[in-house]
Amino acid sequence: MNISLEQFDKAFENRLRLQIMSVLVANERYDFNSLKELLQVTDGNLASHLKALEKEEYITIHKSFVGRKPNTQYAASAKGRDAFRKHLEALENLIKQQKQ
Amino acid sequence: MKENEVYAELSSIRSLMERSAKFISLSGLSGIMAGIYALGGAWAGYRLVYDNSGSLQYRSQYVNNPNVLWQLFFIAVVVLLLSIVTCIWLTVRQARKKGENVWNPVSKRLLTNLCIPLVTGGLFIFIAILHQNYGIISSACLIFYGLALISGSHYTFSDIKWLGLCEVALGLLAALLPGYGIVFWVAGFGILHIVYGLVMHFKYKQ
Numbered sequence: 001m002n003i004s005l006e007q008f009d010k011a012f013e014n015r016l017r018l019q020i021m022s023v024l025v026a027n028e029r030y031d032f033n034s035l036k037e038l039l040q041v042t043d044g045n046l047a048s049h050l051k052a053l054e055k056e057e058y059i060t061i062h063k064s065f066v067g068r069k070p071n072t073q074y075a076a077s078a079k080g081r082d083a084f085r086k087h088l089e090a091l092e093n094l095i096k097q098q099k100q
Numbered sequence: 101m102k103e104n105e106v107y108a109e110l111s112s113i114r115s116l117m118e119r120s121a122k123f124i125s126l127s128g129l130s131g132i133m134a135g136i137y138a139l140g141g142a143w144a145g146y147r148l149v150y151d152n153s154g155s156l157q158y159r160s161q162y163v164n165n166p167n168v169l170w171q172l173f174f175i176a177v178v179v180l181l182l183s184i185v186t187c188i189w190l191t192v193r194q195a196r197k198k199g200e201n202v203w204n205p206v207s208k209r210l211l212t213n214l215c216i217p218l219v220t221g222g223l224f225i226f227i228a229i230l231h232q233n234y235g236i237i238s239s240a241c242l243i244f245y246g247l248a249l250i251s252g253s254h255y256t257f258s259d260i261k262w263l264g265l266c267e268v269a270l271g272l273l274a275a276l277l278p279g280y281g282i283v284f285w286v287a288g289f290g291i292l293h294i295v296y297g298l299v300m301h302f303k304y305k306q
Contacts, residue, residue, distance in 0.1 A: 015109075023120040026117035034204050095106055
């Protein structure tokens, strides 16, 4: 296959990161526990990938408290939405090229 | 990446975006049950009013007798509570079957969006009763309920939007033709709910 992989976002190489991003793009914001439940992953796994996305500035974090429990909400940043859209376009292009 | 891998990836992203943003454990069966309760309630209310007076004195009987009014109010509250309890029970059951948690960010958003027009409508109707504006109760019930469904439809099956639009249209008709409140009430809360419940039940194979 001679398709350049340059268009693919390195940050989305990991499947879980792409999944996290899809949830955050479809929703205004999502909290940690709900994400964990939806994606059925462990705390540590989810936290490390969220950290990676945060480092890329693809997501923003809003910390607050519900009663005494910390409640962390995540939202996709404009940069993250853009990157996600481009990544999907690259995937679509890949299919188109293979059809030709 | 192979072509079918890309397809699988895209469809999994799509399903995840949908699942995370829409609450799809609503059961069609609860619509059918709510419709049946509404028909039962309407029948009881009809008997109550018409047995107490000849059909010709319907209006005066209705307005002048606070006893009848409170009994009608009681029937309406019972129908409402029964419908809500059945809906919650069937929804929880449905979500468990799918291995989903009922209380998640989407169901919270769905509930908030339903409740804002619904509570507004409830207060409005209560105020109408206080002012003895009985003529607009049935149309206000239908209109506010329809608006609640439309506002909630963003967070669940979009079919609910059509149910909401039909309820609003019936509510406006009811306002246009005063005196036929119970007919529109039966059509909106009874028949439409049953039709909608059947459609959902078979469309989504629950």
